[in-house]
Amino acid sequence: MSLPQTQQQILLARRPKGVPVAEDFALATGPVPQVESVGPGQVLVRQIYLSLDPAIRGWMNESRSYLPPIALGAPVRSGTLSQVVHSTVPEWQPGDLCQALAAWEEYSLVPAQQLMGKITKVPGIPLSSMLNVLGGNGLTAYFGLYDVGQPKAGETVLVSAAAGGVGSIVGQLAKLRGCRVVGLTGSDDKCEWLCGELGFDAALNYKTANLSQQLKDVCPNGVDVFFDNVGGELLDLVLPRLALRGRVVVCGAISEINRTEPGPGLRNVMQLMAKRARMEGFVTLDYADRYAAARDELAGYVREGALKTRDEIVDGIEHAPAHLLRLFSGDHRGKLMVKVADPS
Amino acid sequence: MSLPQTQQQILLARRPKGVPVAEDFALATGPVPQVESVGPGQVLVRQIYLSLDPAIRGWMNESRSYLPPIALGAPVRSGTLSQVVHSTVPEWQPGDLCQALAAWEEYSLVPAQQLMGKITKVPGIPLSSMLNVLGGNGLTAYFGLYDVGQPKAGETVLVSAAAGGVGSIVGQLAKLRGCRVVGLTGSDDKCEWLCGELGFDAALNYKTANLSQQLKDVCPNGVDVFFDNVGGELLDLVLPRLALRGRVVVCGAISEINRTEPGPGLRNVMQLMAKRARMEGFVTLDYADRYAAARDELAGYVREGALKTRDEIVDGIEHAPAHLLRLFSGDHRGKLMVKVADPS
Incomplete structure (x- = not known):
């Protein structure tokens, strides 16, 4: 198979201060890694879809989180849906589709351990959904809500960033368990x-x-499960509204991710005491041995029409920075993705 | 039985601003409720010991917590060990010893539902311990640590206010489960x-x-269970030191209880995410159906010498305010109590 010699890449041109802007990224032309250069334990992949998630913003900072930061001048990194072009490890064969953590370029050389599971096309479900409802978003919603939040029928489940990729699935999964579901989102359109x-x-x-009063009116018996993607002041405002034995699923903190100054801090955590409530964090990767069963269940809901998701896809890697910025302006619904190429 | 006509009472003279001072209390002489005045559902009790706990400070504020505030000019209220003098309910007979929520006076008329369990003297254990290691402190330590914190052998358990009534028991109970135990306290003497x-x-x-660095040195593998009695900035400093799947038992927040201005708020709660950690509050009363078994277990440890506790007792109800203030100055070890009378 002959590969092109050069490709487009999206580089981190500078570390964002606060909310990322277009100038933090640079479009560049780089060499395509060739088949001969694939070393032991490495796999050459071609990106099909890029997944645009808040986690990317964290990796753009200099400080190390659970992964090292993206180097200045290096391609941006994200979750991807990729296809194996060449492999030196027997588990991966050319043509295999996989979820990966890979660079914003068409072709990448990645260590096999950065390939996070083979993707099998599911009949009747578009391939892009493998990054959304059957991918990170769906699995995060599934394990975060069901395993950490443990909602019971009749309970009130509150979700923040409810129109986002994870939140929109959380709400529907909670309905499927017989809960009353309330969403928090940033526009009347999205509420509708x-x-x-x-x-x-x-x-x-x-x-x-007067969000606090509205929340009281809409959740008169308190909030049994709060699935929180926002953190900060919104989380602090919800804590006093927890029901007895309420659970806060700490999934994300998009309100904090672009801060240049520290926020005011949480003042209402002591509400956990009298409420016998708990706040718990989780990482979806910990549930990898149950991904297959969860995907089957989620695919069933999608086929029945009980779980609706939206893949907001833009074509062309050069549009990735602009599409990513929509994540922080809040004018999207569902999951943002970039299509880089068609699978072979 | 003939009762005296008057008795000493300790009244709430004014609501404390910040740390309580002597002038917030007043010693008064009031009438003793007589046997004829005991109405249906009421019990006349005599206080034997007063239990001095941080919760009292909360009840001195005007705002309602899980109990109504102490009225201005009314006797202070606390947990007590009391003895029944006269009763109109069949469950309680004269001479019975009980844990109660009662007023700071020698004799009180209380609704039977404020009597929180009969006390049976345990051979070889002083009666005052029924308010400490076999009372609220011991039960709070037991259920908070074992049920909420769920420590496993070999794990590191960190306790704040470690020389206090609850903390000193928590640490020893964690040792009994095979944990490594680290205490946080306010003086080198108490460390020793x-x-x-x-x-x-x-x-x-x-x-x-440099507490943060010291904590890192002493807990190189992180903190598996943090049993927190202090809250505020100390809690915030510990959160980044949690181990994977760490648990924070939210027992109290003595650092916050005397504040007149809000504190800086917690900035590190999002550490729960990457650490898959949880913070959970609890209320000891919820475990009432297991008190008897827990007391048996605790009494066993005391008799074996595996659980040492200190009852810091002062004689005479008139000394109750000064003794209570020691709770906030941090110069005590173990449990503070006031002896009001000998049981008959």
Whole structure:
């Protein structure tokens, strides 16, 4: 197989201060790694879809989190849906589709351990959904809600960033368990979408006045499970509304991720005491041995029409930075992705 | 039985601003409720011991917590060990010893539901211990550590306010489960007491410089269970030191209880995510159906000499305010109590 000699890459041009802007990225032309250069334990992959997630913003900072930062001048990194071009490890064969952690370029040389599971196309479900409802978003919603949140029928489940990739699935999964579901989101349009299309029982625009009182009105018996993607002041506002033995699933903190100054800090954590409540963090990767069963269950819901998701796809790697910025402006619904190439 | 006509009472003279001072209390002489005045569902009790706990400070504020505030000009309220003088309910007979929530006066008329369990003297254990290691402190340590914290042998358990009534028991119970135990306390003397007398593996004075680095050195593999009685900045400093799947038992927040201005808030709660960690609150009363079994287990440890506790008792109800203030100055070890009378 003959590969092109050069390819487009999206580099981290500088570390963002606060909310990322277009100038933090640079489009560059780089060499394509050739088949002869694939070393032991390495796999040459071609990116099909890039997954745009808040975690990328964290990796753009200089400080190490659970992964090292993206180097300045190096390609941006994200979750991807990729296809194996050449491999020196027997588990991976050319043509295999996989979820990976890979660079924003068409072809990448990656250590086999960065390939996070083979992807089998599921009949009747678009390939892009393997990065969304059957990928990281769906699995994060599934294990975070069901295993950490443990909602019971009749309980009230509150979700923040409810129109986002994870939140929109969480709400529908909670309905499937017989819960009353309330979403928090950033516009009246998205509130309508949540209640009209996705079957949420209620949705509040967190930019409107007196959110605390509205939350009290909409959740008169308190919040049994709060699935939180936002953190910061919104989390602090919800803590006093927890029901007895309430559970906060700490999934993300998109409100904090672009901060240049520390936020005010959480003042209401001591509410956990009298409420016998708990806050718990989780990492989806820990549930890898149950991915297959969870995907089967999620695929079943999608086929039945009980779980609706939206893949917001833009074509062309050169549009990846602009599409990523939409994650922070809040004008999207569902999951943002970039299509880099068609699978062979 | 003939009762005196008057008795000493300790009244709440004014609501404390910040740390309580002597002037917030007043010693008064009031009438003794007589046997004829005991109405249906009421019990006349005589206080034997008053239990001095941080919760009292909360009840001195105007805002309602899980119990209504103490009224201005009314006697202070606390947990007590009391003896029944006269009763209109069949469950309680004169001479019975009970744990109660009662007023700071010698004789009180209380609704039967404020009597929280009969006390049976345990051979070889002083009666005051029924308020300490076999009472609220011991039960709080037992259920908070074992049920909420779930420590496993070999894990590192960190305790704050480690020389206090609850903390000193928590550390010893963790040792009994095969854990490595580190205490946080406010003086070098108390550090010595924890390691020398109570068998803690290490203790840090949180007033010394560079606590965060010291904590890292003493807990090189992180903190598996943090049993927290202090809250606020100390809690925030410990959160980044949690081990994977660490658990924070939210027992109290004595650092916050005397604040007149809000504290800086917790900035490190998002550490729960990457650490897959949890913070959980609890209320000891929820475990009432297991008190008897827990007391048996605790009494066994005391008799074996495996669990040492200190009852810091002062004689005379008139000394109750000054003794209570020691709770906040941090110059005590173990449990503070006031002896009001000998049981008959």
